[in-house]
Amino acid sequence: MNSGTQCFLFGFYPNIENDKFHYNKGVEPYTHGWDGKRESLFTGEYGCKKETNRTRPYCTKLIQMNGWKIPKDYPLRF
Numbered sequence: 001m002n003s004g005t006q007c008f009l010f011g012f013y014p015n016i017e018n019d020k021f022h023y024n025k026g027v028e029p030y031t032h033g034w035d036g037k038r039e040s041l042f043t044g045e046y047g048c049k050k051e052t053n054r055t056r057p058y059c060t061k062l063i064q065m066n067g068w069k070i071p072k073d074y075p076l077r078f
Contacts, residue, residue, distance in 0.1 A: 003055040003056045003057060004048055004059035004060075005076050005077075008029075008060040009029070009057035009060055010029055010030055010060060011028060011029070011031070029061035030046075030057040031057075032046070034046075034058065041059075041061055042058075042062075044058075048062050048074070048075060048076070059074075059076065
């Protein structure tokens with residue numbers, strides 16, 4: 001799957017009280033395990049980074065935080 005370029009991941013978990021990024025909200029970019037810091041969106045298991053064999057769900061949050069526009073430091077190219 002080419003998440004971050006062809007597929008963007010969202011979550012809908014309005015009833016999970018211990019998830020501050022999804023609780024009482026509608027559909028939001030998937031941010032499970034994220035610490036809330038922008039720089040963390042580029043690292044870790046779900047990070048938006050070029051070199052990975054995993055999905056990149058944090059890429060969606062990175063775009064949302066930039067007003068739904070792909071930021072200049074976005075690590076993936078289309």
